[in-house]
Amino acid sequence: MAARLRPAHLLIEQFGSVRRISINNPRKKNAINLQAYSDLADELNAADEDESVTVAVLTGVGDFYSSGNDISALMSSDKTIEERLESSNSHLTRMVRAFYSFNKLLIGVLNGPAIGVAATTAVLCDVLYMADTAYIHTPFTALGLCAEGCSSYTFPKLMGRSKASEMLLLNHRMSAQEALEFNVVAELFKREDFESKLWPRILQYGKLPVGSIKATKQLMRKFESDKLEEANEREAQVLAKRWFTEEAMQAIVNFMSRKSKM
Template sequence: MDIEITRTHDVLTIAFARPEKKNAITAAMYQTMADALVEAQQDPATRAVLIRGSAGIFSAGNDLEDFMKQPPVSDDAPVFQFLRAISSAEKPLVASVAGAAVGIGTTLLLHCDLVYAADTATFSLPFAQLGLCPEAASSLLLQRVAGYQGAAEKLMLGEPFDAKEAQRMGFVNRILPAAEVDAFALQQAQKLAALPASSLRVTKQLMKRAAQHEIQTQMTDEAVHFAKMLLAPEAKEAFKAFFEKRKPDFRQFS
């Protein structure tokens, strides 16, 4: 399985388990995660959810080959099911990040309640580099934690940054040694699972209520642009260059 679903007491763990492809995410993986998150919300035995990577890497983002074979152009595409599930989750979400977190590997963290990063973690948002636009409401959420210029630098240039900068920006709670981060994140999830579920649910609702409509609207707007840009010449050139292992030439487009 490319996604491993396990349970430790009251904590459900969703782990990327495709290290040979740097945990790049396929449509089937999105569907598995979406289903797991929906089931977790309905299952009283699940009191917290942990999302982590494997083999020293979080996720390289979308699997571009699979992405082109099954482009997410409809509202019920697995990636959009996943984004709706993670953005509306009422139970606590904890993330453990080691190694690279690329694209949605970074943007999904903006929907988590607690994020712990290894000192080896790197983050990047290379949407513009691929001729695309942000997703997962990152165009809204990232500037809320990092400020407009901080978000613009990451979303426009798409250059990698380390865990210290992610913590300074405000979406990483704590940095730990790579060998300790998964266990620590699970421990934190277990602490949440031991607290009153109703208290956590209401606390999360109160913190997110004002922004929830904006988040859903922003994700919808992003998805419309994303679908159009995915079929545009710039994205085709970016993807072709990626597979040909060369730099794309965007100067040919106005």
């Protein structure tokens, strides 16, 4: 097993033909900044092109899968707000595309809460496993923003319109049990059982013929690729506009104020 640490809080490990990419920023509950967006896209694309990889696994270090976008890092940049948001949207769109264009087997392991873009991109994985104590939360309207990570397409498709609306419009926090009931995840595990029960299974998946996986994935998503690309681009365009609204600005100020008091 080889491991390396990327500067933007990513831990990369190779177990035979299985590559594990762990978000490793526990001090900020594995929040993702702009550099991490770029590095995550790079790592997914590299795993997709690497002939030694059959399965890529995404997870988090510690108690959180990821708390989502690192808003504090975005707001503290020395660039203008316009430059920051243009860069953010570009990095976000590219990262999301790396998820839905991945040709091999992509497995998400939600070891803890998945929030915002971390949740929406996790749903783009082929198979999603989840700790029974974790939850999924997409508080986009609470921040005055909008759906991202293709969730405007994937959430209604997976959960049905009513539950998706509760998630994306009403900021509902989905429990692990709900995620199982609404077809978001394949199976729940106790977090302490990940290494002993889930990981050996994933290592066995790494022995499957990669050509067969790629062929079947291509068949399964033949009619979805264009829709995912359209959702990604459309959401990015609307999100870029939402950042400049008074609603979003006030919500972010309130969010930063709450964080400073913690």
